[in-house]
Amino acid sequence: MxxxxxxxxxxxxxxxxxxxxxxxxxxxxxxxSRATLTHHFQVFDGAFSSIPHLTCYSVKANSNLAILALFGSLGGGVDIVSGGELFRARRAGIAPAKIVYSGVGKTREEIDDALSEDILMFNIESRQELEAISQRAQALGRTARIALRVNPDVDPKTHPYIATGMEKNKFGIRVDEAIESYRYAMRLPHIKVVGIDCHIGSQLTDTQPFVDALKRLRILMERLYALGISVQYLDLGGGLGIPYADEEPPHPVEYAKAILKEMNGLSCTLIFEPGRVLVxxxxxxxxxxxxxxxxxxxxxxxxxxxxxxxxxxxxxxxxxxxxxxxxxxxxxxxxxxxxxxxxxxxxxxxxxxxxxxxxxxxxxxxxxxxxxxxxxxxxxxxxxxxxxxxxxxxxxxxxxxxxxxxxxxxxxxxxx
Ligand code: LLP
CATH class of the missing domain: 2.40.37.10 (Lyase, Ornithine Decarboxylase; Chain A, domain 1)
Structure with missing residues (x-):
């Protein structure tokens, strides 16, 4: 539409x-079109109205301040991947409590800026990044709220350049290393474990890969829970496709239905990072x-x-x-x-x-x-x-x- x-x-x-x-x-x-942007945000966000959630628009899709401010005025947060995007989000009036920060290559300077702003959470992509954030938080006397971005190794069936959740991709931490990384994170004094995250790719035209990823994350969450590690946020990333030609991607309501079915019994706040589907x-x-x-x-x-x-x-x-x-x-x-x-x-x-x-x-x-x-x-x-x-x-x-x-x-x- x-x-x-x-x-x-x-x-x-x-x-x-x-x-x-x-x-x-x-x-x-x-x-x-402002009416289209507004409609898309409200349809996506509204599809999850039955459960606690936060829609964090993925700034990289279209970073114009006016667009960020519009989604902010509709109650949205943002997903950022750089200090530049953090700057834009803050300039557009997005509250730090609604900012999640993803990306495999966060620099010290970018980490410091995000710590100083006290953003909602860092989505961490490697053990070394976890250590870097822990050190910077200690140096600045801050606590970093973090999620580990897990690579669930599912095939999103999209263009290879924009598939991100397969083992061969550079993104995230492998599922079988995640437990150990969580245990390690729990021992770090300036790190607070609050979430689990994944993003498997972009322009997905089927709900199944999202469901498969969520299933793997659920198993992981249950194993973490058994170890006394409970997470408050489950971030499922972005990726929902749009019709460019004759594709028939799921409507956000259909996507939500598939996700909510898998959520059964899980009590946490869902975070989404939609980009393309909104803009x-x-x-x-x-x-x-x-x-x-x-x-x-x-x-x-x-x-x-x-x-x-x-x-x-x-x-x-x-x-x-x-x-x-x-x-x-x-x-x-x-x-x-x-x-x-x-x-x-x-x-x-x-x-x-x-x-x-x-x-x-x-x-x-x-x-x-x-x-x-x-x-x-x-x-x-x-x-x-x-x-x-x-x-x-x-x-x-x-x-x-x-x-x-x-x-x-x-x-x-x-x-x-
Ligand atoms: N979250 C993370 C961590 C991401 O890396 C991305 C996109 C998104 C959310 C938003 O994904 P979306 O909902 O827009 O699919 N330049 C390519 C797309 C690259 C997507 C990169 N990551 C294109 O023009 O198709």
Whole structure:
């Protein structure tokens, strides 16, 4: 469900014609819908209303302050993976008591910042990290609340780059090492064991891997309980997929049902770290056609957004639906939609059937709200796009388009 629909032959974001935003802000531009974001949060969070839980939005999916503040205003917390994300979350007004911190490579400086903020918990990914956090907590006279991120070794059946809960992945602590690590953590004076955590991957389209992971965590929790170690939080990570093409991922209510069935008898607060499912379909990337070009084997549509703006097609071969902002009744063509970047891997779509488009027209790349802007770069010295949040019949620029001055702001030419 999203609020990007045609009305009288033109694409709208909620009540605002996309062309009006483009006229004002230019292209390429990311446009998000507040109503969609709100709806997604409320549906996900509401699906777990029967039990104590905290929905910690995964900041990496889309880190704009306005989005963080919106989820914060709806009662959400956040899942962070860096000091930068902690900074953003705090700037957006997220309470430290609603921040969980994941990631395999937390630096001393990042650990210190999170300890000083007194965040809800660290999701710890290795024995060495546990030791580092313990030492820093001792040095700062603090106590770190922690969960161990357990690697349950289940196959999430997703793209290998975004599968994280298999033994061969770098994430988490192996189930059969977890008990020993928990016992060790319990002996550390500045560490308070409060939780258990896992995150098995992203863009999952089936509930079974989540259920399998939860089953393994349950067994572990029962073994810990028998040893006198009880945890208050069970963090199941993120990963619920969205429809990009013809996938049929479980609805959050279906996901919740599957989880809640397995929870039977367990009394702890559930934490979730959804990213994509909250923001993915709530955003589009609007780009203008610069040129078209036909070779003996291809029709190319050359647009002003490239892999630096949206890397998912190039990096994962990801599918994003592309549709004209103003659709015309024209013959269909099979085209490659490509960007201006000097790499053949710079494409938004390959072998895609679209009604013929002309230079100057606008295309909307759909489902671009997650891992779109947040993975963008300045490659080829391209200023990054503006971001706009539509809200009913108004809209706000929530990030200005970068300028050329922004590109060189931190650079300096030494004496030559
Ligand atoms: N929690 C942890 C610890 C994570 O590593 C992630 C995502 C999430 C939560 C949120 O997962 P989600 O609900 O969004 O699936 N760039 C890739 C996705 C990478 C996901 C990384 N971790 C893409 O564009 O598909």
């Amino acid at each position: 999203h609020h990007f629909q045609y009305r009288q032959g033109r694409l709208y974001g909620e009540e605002v014609p996309v062309e009006a935003i483009v006229k004002d802000v230019g292209t390429p531009v990311y446009i998000y 993915g379909n709530a955003g589009i990337l609007v780009t203008r056609v610069l040129y078209t070009k036909t070779t003996p084997t291809k029709h190319f549509i050359i647009v002003d957004a490239g892999m630096n703006d949206l890397i998912r097609p190039s990096l994962y071969g990801a599918y994003h639906h592309i549709q004209p902002v103003v659709p015309y009744e024209r013959d269909e063509e099979t085209v490659d939609v490509v960007g201006p970047i000097c790499e053949s891997g710079d494409f938004l779509a390959r072998q895609r059937t679209l009604p013929r488009v002309e230079p100057g027209e606008l295309l909307a790349v759909m489902s671009a709200g997650a891992y779109g802007f947040s993975m963008s770069s300045n490659y080829n010295s391209r200023p990054r796009p503006a971001e706009v949040l539509v809200d009913g019949s108004t809209y706000h620029v929530i990030r200005h388009r970068e300028t050329r001055e922004d590109l060189v702001r931190l650079e300096k030419i030494p004496p030559m």
